Amino acid sequence: MQLKDKVAIITGAGSGIGAAIARQFSQEGATVVLWDIDLNAAEEIRQTCSFPLTAVPMQVDVTRPDQVEEATLRVVHQFQHLDVLVNVAGGSGRRWGDGPVDSCSLEGWHKTLDLNLNSVFYCCKFAIQAMLPQRKGAVVVISSVLGLVGGDEDFATHAYAASKGAAISLTRSIAAYYAPHGIRANVICPGLIATPMSQRAQQNQNIRSRLADLQPLTADFGQPEDVAGAAVFLASDAARFVTGAVLTVDGGWTAR
Ligand code: NAD
Numbered sequence: 001m002q003l004k005d006k007v008a009i010i011t012g013a014g015s016g017i018g019a020a021i022a023r024q025f026s027q028e029g030a031t032v033v034l035w036d037i038d039l040n041a042a043e044e045i046r047q048t049c050s051f052p053l054t055a056v057p058m059q060v061d062v063t064r065p066d067q068v069e070e071a072t073l074r075v076v077h078q079f080q081h082l083d084v085l086v087n088v089a090g091g092s093g094r095r096w097g098d099g100p101v102d103s104c105s106l107e108g109w110h111k112t113l114d115l116n117l118n119s120v121f122y123c124c125k126f127a128i129q130a131m132l133p134q135r136k137g138a139v140v141v142i143s144s145v146l147g148l149v150g151g152d153e154d155f156a157t158h159a160y161a162a163s164k165g166a167a168i169s170l171t172r173s174i175a176a177y178y179a180p181h182g183i184r185a186n187v188i189c190p191g192l193i194a195t196p197m198s199q200r201a202q203q204n205q206n207i208r209s210r211l212a213d214l215q216p217l218t219a220d221f222g223q224p225e226d227v228a229g230a231a232v233f234l235a236s237d238a239a240r241f242v243t244g245a246v247l248t249v250d251g252g253w254t255a256r
Contacts, residue, residue, distance in 0.1 A: 002236040004029035007079045009072070011062050011123060012089030014041025016195030017142060019048075020224030021086055021231045026050045028232055033075050035060040035089070062089045062119035072126035084235045085127040086140045087167075090116040091197050093159050100156040109159045116163035117170070124174060124185075131183050139185040140234045141171045142227070145253045148189055148246070154207055164189075168246055175244035184243040186234045191250030194221035215251030222251055 008025050012018035014036030025032045026049035034057045036042040042057035049055040056078075060071045076082055092098065093112030097105030120141055131137030146155060147164030167187070174185040192201055192215060201207045202221065212219035230249050233239055248254050 001029035002232055002238065003084075006030045006083040006235070007033070007075070007081055008084035008086060008235065009033045009035060009075060009082065009123075009127065010086045010088060011035045011060070011119070013057075014038045014045055016197055017190065017193060017224045017227045018086075018088035019045045020228040021088060022046075022055065023049055024225065024228040024232050025084075025086075025235070026052075026055055028236070030054075030084070030235075031079060032056070033058060035062065035071065037061045037089070062087075062123055063114050065122040065125075068119075068122040069126045072123075072130060076130045081134055082127060082130045082137065084138045084140070085123055086142070086231055086235065087120045087123050088142045089119060090142070090163075092157060092200075094157060094200075098157040098159040101158045104158055112157075112159035113163050113166075116160065117166050120167050120170060124170070128174070128178065128183060132178075132181055134182075136182040137184070138235050138239070139171065139174060139183070140231050141167050141185070141187045142231075143167045143171075143187050143189045143246075145189050145191050145248065145250045148248070148254055154201075154204070154210070172244045172246075179243055184234075184239065186239070186242060186245045186247065188227060188230050188234070189246060189248045189250065189254070190222060190227050191215050191248070191253040192221050193224055193227060195224055214253055217251035220251075222249065 013022040013034035031054045034042040039059035046055040096111040097108030144164040146161045
């Protein structure tokens with residue numbers, strides 16, 4: 001019960017990594033608030049949590065600051081405190097034209113940054129407003145290996161990379177600035193993880209054949225639970241002296 005008595009908002013909790021984090025947080029005793037743009041998906045995940053009675057689904061579009069502010073206030077009003085924010089919601093911008101910088105569309109650039117970076121700013125802004133008077137709190141941000149290292153032609157989505165790199169800078173700035181206020185902020189950079197978001201990669205024979213090289217530890221995709229385990233640690237009191245860390249969960253992708 002590493003997260004007993006903690007109240008945690010998890011964004012993007014209706015699928016993939018966010019859903020695994022919600023389940024493991026619930027298993028560890030946290031009250032989990034499952035934010036997702038898709039309320040039905042969040043409700044379905046709630047029912048799979050160890051303690052569904054202390055899991056609350058909420059429909060929130062994290063690209064809408066008004067919705068994020070209102071939802072944060074509702075959580076604080078309901079539970080009287082907020083211990084953890086895990087920023088997971090995000091995704092690829094390929095559908096809007098993200099790609100290598102010479103061909104990335106303007107729409108692809110702006111929408112990808114909106115989804116993966118501006119959303120993190122909104123969620124952190126209002127969560128930290130709630131955490132400051134408590135003088136404690138923990139923020140976890142899900143970035144990507146592509147926020148740390150460039151990708152070749154199989155992973156050339158430059159707006160996505162920029163959004164994930166900036167999310168690391170934002171988190172480390174938060175870590176440095178709010179440390180005297182007892183607020184911790186850490187980043188997880190996953191490699192390729194088997195979720196609905198990575199369907200394209202999972203179905204791509206070329207990428208599959210490169211896994212032994214990209215993620216040599218298993219020569220396979222990681223599982224959402226691999227990321228969730230790291231998030232439990234960073235959110236828990238076991239990490240009370242850890243802030244500003246960038247933890248890769250990537251099967252060795254960035255070790256070389
Ligand atoms: P996923 O597509 O399985 O889940 C994303 C969830 O976010 C969905 O439930 C979706 O409804 C929700 N969402 C999307 N837009 C939203 C919005 N505007 N407001 C609220 N919720 C919204 O994806 P995933 O693979 O679990 O990815 C989660 C995070 O992990 C993303 O930030 C992604 O960039 C990052 N990541 C994923 C991988 C991977 O290989 N899957 C690798 C590195 C980083």
